[in-house]
Amino acid sequence: MSKQQSEIRTLHAAFAEKVDAVLAALEMEGFLPAECPRAGVTVEPPREASHGDLATNAAMVLAKQARANPRDLAARIAEKLAQDPDVEAAEIAGPGFINLHLSDTAWRAELAAIAALGDDYGRSPLGASTTVNVEYVSANPTGPMHMGHCRGAVVGDALAALLEFAGHRVIREYYVNDAGSQVDTLARSAYLRYREASGEDIGAIPEGLYPGDYLIVVGQRLAKELGARFMSEPEAEWLPIFRAEAVTAMMDLIRDDLALLGIHHDVFSSEAALQLAKKPEAAEAWLRKHDLVYDGVLEAPKGKAPPEDWEPVELPLFRSTRFGDDQDRPIRKSDGKWTYFGADLAYHMQKAEQADALIDIWGADHSGTVKRIKAAVAALSQGQGKPIPFDVKLVQMVQLMRGGEPLKMSKRSGNFVTIAEMVEEVGKDVVRFTMLTRKPEAQMEFDFAKVVEASKDNPVFYVQYAHARIHSTLRKGAIEGLVPSADHIDLLGAEELDLIKQAAQFPRIVEAAAQAREPHRLAFYLYELAGALHAYWNLGNDSPGKRFIIAQESDLSGARLFLADQIGQVIRNGLALLGVEAVEEM
């Protein structure tokens, strides 16, 4: 944001400052105790439009500290606010709300702010340039991306964009689990395809190996590059080579799939590299020193019947119970290798070295491991001497449907819906927007038949159509020599002001969504803004005088086209954060 732009105050930000200034003045005058905390004070639009444009609860929140009746305190605050030229009336209502009615001029000025800020309208300094690491997707590199990964990918990506817009530095990170037994399985599966490509009849893919066709090309390439030299070698000879090759191939595949969704990570962190760098050892040493890791015996699982081959063994255990977990957790297996958790713990420590806050986006099937990783980060925070804010966002399962019928999938047979197929069928924008029209922690259905409907019932279409409608209106206006102009925005009346008020919400929606880390709020907001635009448009059906383009009235048309242009700008800014294209025609 340029220096000049940073001096432009959006309306909601300006009023938050104004209320704050009034409270400061009352402190000076002795009506409020010095430096009284104002954390609970809000300035926001009331739900009920008749209550005015903005309302503040300041008097109710501060009444106790001021030892005053809320309504009396409200009167003092209201009196000062009423002196502001942008305030037409400041009324006291209910238990002590202060309702502000703003001047039309103040609202119209917001249009100019949108125009001046353009793509930066809504950008916020809230994050104060602190660095947030968002780790998302992190699917095992054993095959193409499928539906199970999709929601977390989209939510994580939109969240990253949102946080960036809200003033954070953001690291988009993918953790590559290239060190566990699953990648060994992958290597064996690729080896089999290599034998196949070298002319051997491999028959059916044995149970326990990955049967997917996507490994055929990998085998072919390896056969070409390596020749037949590994055909009769023992596994120990070829496994590391095939593992590395296969993982590389899978990550290329995954990157391509993610690109189809418009997702690009900044950092791909390898678990194998982490282990090679002895990061888990370093973490363990530190934890042992602080008595947070000890050698102990794992308890048998309670409640349900223990497995047949259950035997108590001594393992290095992390004291996660000290931080709220139900059980201490092993960081190494009995063969001395790291458990997933042991490596993940070190990985989080590594991430924390580069960031002020961490966010993980996980699938709901990992909910059982949230407590232990939170415990780990809490423990490691102590080592850093500062708390590391850490959030795990769980995204729930998506039930795929087609025309109301659930889609059957079996991962084992390799018969699952991939992201590539999905994007090809319904398009990136539909996938992304639909995934964001539900809060992530609630389960959702995704119906292939419904999401492609080009009708009002379909939120993606509805929002994109609003933008396209604006664009076509501007195009038509231009043909008639009518161009957007701020010269006569005083001609904009009540209906237009309603639209401006809706658009002016955008900056505070961005901040609220960023603070709550809930990108879906943007999607709902855009749906409402689009609704307001369509409603305004419909006025023109019955009253030609309410249309954007009125040939004989270039001043009025210019003002309305300016309005349309700015609404389009806000929709564009919002869709950009969601990674959905603001199309210019449908």
Place this chain on the structure above:
RNA sequence: GCGCCCGUAGCUCAGUCGGAUAGAGCACCAGAUUCCUAAUCUGGGGGCCACAGGUUCAAAUCCUGUCGGGCGCACCA
């Protein structure tokens, strides 16, 4: 048995660090519209916010318990 998430209109879902009379779309009912900016429009009915307690000026929202649904529960990843 334990942990996490969810429970809001018939359906799918919103609901701002707790705020004023709980919202939207679909469906339903009634109207409008073939002149137009129609990928339709306007209006209406519909709620014990799962249930029961608690916290306070104020609870769908926070706490406790119960019921219902989903996910998970050894060294897997």
